[in-house]
Amino acid sequence: MTMLHTVNKSPFERRTLDSCLGHASKGSAILLLEDGIYGALKGTVVADKIKDATADHPIYVLGPDVRARGMSEDQVIEGVSVVDYEGFVDLVTSHDNVQSWL
């Protein structure tokens, strides 16, 4: 059983990214969207944690939300894949369950 986890708040605002990483079983996917995209950017205090997590989870970030915040895809941590809304839909349908960490 594979699960998709979504995190929509910045790790500098709430602890949902930590909760997600603490509960997600190995191999389950994580999508960062809305303000959650700040967790996917290089050079922050959480960047190393996310980079380490890519060893256990495929991690995705929603590209339109990255660009909406004036960030570019070059700033996204290596190993984190950028998807659009179509890719978001594919992630939902290709996993058995979706857990939104709100």
Place this chain on the structure above:
Amino acid sequence: MKLGILVNEGPYQHQASDTAYQFTKAALAKGHEIFRVFFYNDGVNNGTRLSVPPQDDRNITQQWSQLAEEHKLDLVVCIAAAQRRGILDENEAKRHGKDSSNLAPGFRISGLGQLIEAGIQADRLVVFGD
């Protein structure tokens, strides 16, 4: 695939309703079926036709209404959450002696059972919220 959508946040707060809308549009474009969009808690505020956002901003309620019309979507607003927040259709307005109703076209008011049914009938239930 059959998808259910749950929106728990009102319009113009963070981004939940916008994301849910973009996701729903993308899913429809890919040929998936949207079994139902259920608006719960502050999410019921997406269903008022009386909101007047600035002209250069998106009109979230109108976007949902249009998408519902184009794709015959079932947009359901939770009745208990709606009554608390002053979201009423004509019947509810009459029943409670109010002078007007404000439910937007394409939306309907119903109970929480509709959310449970969406959870059972849809292959995936995707939650958007605060």
